[in-house]
Amino acid sequence: MIRLAGLRVLYGSFAAVDGLDLQIHSGELFGLLGPNGAGKSTTIRVLIGQRRPSAGTVTIAGYDVVRDWAEIKPRFGYVPDRENHFEEFTGRKNLEFFGQLYGVPRRRAQDVLELVELEEAADLPVRGYSLGMRKKLLLARALLHEPPILYLDEPTANLDIHSAEVVHRILRERVKCGATIIMTTHDMDEVEKICDRVGIVCRGKLVALDSPLALKQEHTERKVDAIRMDGERLVFDLDREPERRQLASLIESGAAASVRTREFDFHATFLKLTGQTFD
Amino acid sequence: MRLYILKALVHKEFARHLANRGGIALALLLVAAAVLLSVFAPEEAAAGTGMVGGVHHCFVDFDRASPLVKHLRENVPRELKEQIQFREIGNADALNGLIEYPVGTGAIKLRQVLEAGKPATIHVYIWHPKDDPTALAPYEAWFWRESRRAMHSAAEKKLGPGKLGPEPTFDPGTDWTILEAHDDFTRRVQAAAGTEAFPIPKLEINRKGLGGKVLDFRAAIATGMVVFALYFACVYLLPTLNCEERERGVLLAQALSPASPLEILAAKFLFYPLLGMGLAAALAGIYRPAVLSSLFFWLSLAAVAGGFLGIGMTVATLAKTQRAAFLGAMCYLLSVSMVLLICSTNGIPFIPYLALEYHGPRILHAALSDGVQSSHWLHLIGAIGLATAWLFSAAWLFRRRGWQ
Numbered sequence: 001m002i003r004l005a006g007l008r009v010l011y012g013s014f015a016a017v018d019g020l021d022l023q024i025h026s027g028e029l030f031g032l033l034g035p036n037g038a039g040k041s042t043t044i045r046v047l048i049g050q051r052r053p054s055a056g057t058v059t060i061a062g063y064d065v066v067r068d069w070a071e072i073k074p075r076f077g078y079v080p081d082r083e084n085h086f087e088e089f090t091g092r093k094n095l096e097f098f099g100q101l102y103g104v105p106r107r108r109a110q111d112v113l114e115l116v117e118l119e120e121a122a123d124l125p126v127r128g129y130s131l132g133m134r135k136k137l138l139l140a141r142a143l144l145h146e147p148p149i150l151y152l153d154e155p156t157a158n159l160d161i162h163s164a165e166v167v168h169r170i171l172r173e174r175v176k177c178g179a180t181i182i183m184t185t186h187d188m189d190e191v192e193k194i195c196d197r198v199g200i201v202c203r204g205k206l207v208a209l210d211s212p213l214a215l216k217q218e219h220t221e222r223k224v225d226a227i228r229m230d231g232e233r234l235v236f237d238l239d240r241e242p243e244r245r246q247l248a249s250l251i252e253s254g255a256a257a258s259v260r261t262r263e264f265d266f267h268a269t270f271l272k273l274t275g276q277t278f279d
Numbered sequence: 280m281r282l283y284i285l286k287a288l289v290h291k292e293f294a295r296h297l298a299n300r301g302g303i304a305l306a307l308l309l310v311a312a313a314v315l316l317s318v319f320a321p322e323e324a325a326a327g328t329g330m331v332g333g334v335h336h337c338f339v340d341f342d343r344a345s346p347l348v349k350h351l352r353e354n355v356p357r358e359l360k361e362q363i364q365f366r367e368i369g370n371a372d373a374l375n376g377l378i379e380y381p382v383g384t385g386a387i388k389l390r391q392v393l394e395a396g397k398p399a400t401i402h403v404y405i406w407h408p409k410d411d412p413t414a415l416a417p418y419e420a421w422f423w424r425e426s427r428r429a430m431h432s433a434a435e436k437k438l439g440p441g442k443l444g445p446e447p448t449f450d451p452g453t454d455w456t457i458l459e460a461h462d463d464f465t466r467r468v469q470a471a472a473g474t475e476a477f478p479i480p481k482l483e484i485n486r487k488g489l490g491g492k493v494l495d496f497r498a499a500i501a502t503g504m505v506v507f508a509l510y511f512a513c514v515y516l517l518p519t520l521n522c523e524e525r526e527r528g529v530l531l532a533q534a535l536s537p538a539s540p541l542e543i544l545a546a547k548f549l550f551y552p553l554l555g556m557g558l559a560a561a562l563a564g565i566y567r568p569a570v571l572s573s574l575f576f577w578l579s580l581a582a583v584a585g586g587f588l589g590i591g592m593t594v595a596t597l598a599k600t601q602r603a604a605f606l607g608a609m610c611y612l613l614s615v616s617m618v619l620l621i622c623s624t625n626g627i628p629f630i631p632y633l634a635l636e637y638h639g640p641r642i643l644h645a646a647l648s649d650g651v652q653s654s655h656w657l658h659l660i661g662a663i664g665l666a667t668a669w670l671f672s673a674a675w676l677f678r679r680r681g682w683q
Binding site: 048049050073074078080082083084085086087088089093097098100101102103125141 | 283284286287288290291294295298299527528529531532533535536537538
């Protein structure tokens with residue numbers, strides 16, 4: 001569905017994206033992850049036609065993102081990381097305006113308002129909305145024309161637990177209907193929960209590509225944290241024979257105040273893959 | 280260009296102004312000012328003479344080029360250079376044989392009666408604004424002073440230097456003192472010439488009031504409001520709201536919708552000039568309803584609105600933020616005003632012709648005061664040329680820099 005081949009984007013001499021190869025399948029919820037400045041937003045910017053690739057090609061459903069932009073434009077919805085509404089209009093008026101541009105029936109605005117649970121605030125000016133409400137309104141706008149592709153830049157940032165759940169449900173439903181979704185997020189629990197596959201980029205390059213579970217299993221480190229009676233903190237790597245023996249003797253001697261196996265989550269996998277490991 | 284998208288975009292601009300109301304409040308204030316202007320003292324059109332310095336241009340019309348005219352041409356003081364215009368009577372705009380003088384102008388007309396090829400009598404006609412015979416005083420002071428200098432130097436050339444003695448103090452305040460001084464000069468020349476014949480032409484002065492107004496002060500205020508309405512809509516509102524949309528990211532949201540950049544641009548091109556022209560026409564119509572049936576008025580309005588639209592789009596393309604757009608619009612206005620002022624006070628030619636703000640107020644004032652002359656059509660052509668240049672510049676910049 002979406003194919004990035006050797007994508008390279010330069011800002012002057014700095015390569016924000018450096019030879020990115022990626023293929024995202026139809027009906028997939030894909031998480032594009034990476035630390036700040038890794039090149040995620042630049043990649044999204046290329047996908048929404050706001051930045052021309054310096055090298056490489058990007059095709060969406062067979063259409064080139066530069067050459068066939070007019071074909072691609074109506075096929076996607078976009079949720080930016082920074083909200084961009086007409087502050088003086090109500091939520092409904094905002095949606096009705098964009099609905100008119102997409103040529104969808106007026107009723108559709110009410111449908112998406114209900115979908116994101118904003119119907120009660122629909123007739124209030126957006127300037128009175130909370131950050132979470134604004135974020136949900138962005139998602140409602142992106143869903144107006146039921147696009148087959150959704151680009152979401154941190155769609156659940158500033159959302160409360162319930163609203164984040166609502167967004168997750170909507171995204172899963174869209175995927176079930178065959179939509180392709182690319183989202184960026186810094187919430188690794190969210191990634192584990194809803195993403196089918198993730199691509200981790202670091203310094204403009206793809207460093208890992210698989211499902212969250214597969215990546216977690218592949219990069220798991222079996223370690224045990226221990227605290228001695230005198231307060232000293234120790235870490236034992238269970239993959240190393242000498243450290244296993246040291247741990248055993250510590251426990252046998254009764255000098256250990258606390259012993260805890262490290263529950264390895266996707267958060268740690270991400271940090272490890274991006275070279276930001278911590279002990 | 281899809282009509283439903285264009286309709287939605289234009290409606291959005293309209294709805295934004297309805298929701299913000301600041302622009303509407305200012306428009307209503309302008310309308311209220313226009314109503315007050317038309318309701319109070321509508322007949323006192325020339326009331327502003329004193330305030331604006333009376334006649335802004337003086338024609339020196341002559342029937343034939345003579346040494347006197349040559350001397351006058353060569354001795355126009357620097358401060359009056361832009362205000363005094365020499366022309367042969369045959370070249371003046373005339374209607375049924377009568378010379379037409381535009382509003383805010385007067386004339387000193389010279390007719391020389393010849394005898395044996397030499398001027399025997401010089402008829403000086405002072406065409407001053409009706410009800411204000413002193414309006415030409417600064418021009419008259421110059422004219423009489425230089426005429427006497429011309430005659431004095433011609434006589435000295437013939438009789439030799441120093442024979443006439445110094446010129447007595449001369450007060451050109453009344454016709455009587457002018458004629459008295461001329462008679463005194465004639466007597467002194469004849470005394471110095473002795474038996475040698477040296478005829479000095481007789482002088483006759485006629486003063487006539489021109490029909491019409493000195494400078495229609497109320498029309499000038501109405502012109503100011505009309506120009507401001509166009510400036511406000513196209514050079515202030517358009518860039519600031521456009522940059523606000525860009526800053527907030529809503530311009531990007533629209534650009535990512537099915538609306539093409541051309542449609543987004545067309546909606547703005549439709550809305551703001553039409554808003555400005557609608558408001559300007561309302562103000563002009565309140566001041567003088569008849570102006571709405573004048574082709575010249577509508578052409579002037581369209582030319583100025585088109586030019587301001589080009590300027591506004593240029594500012595909108597160059598400025599990245601709403602604040603920068605606001606400052607850009609203000610800086611533009613101040614810079615142009617400054618350049619026009621410097622050129623006008625220092626008699627710098629040609630440069631003002633490059634400013635839309637030089638031609639625009641002139642043609643709109645002419646339309647509003649019902650005083651359109653052939654020169655105003657030239658100003659209109661100038662305004663259309665400048666408007667076209669600004670629109671091209673805006674389109675070129677937009678193509679290069681785009682929305683972001």
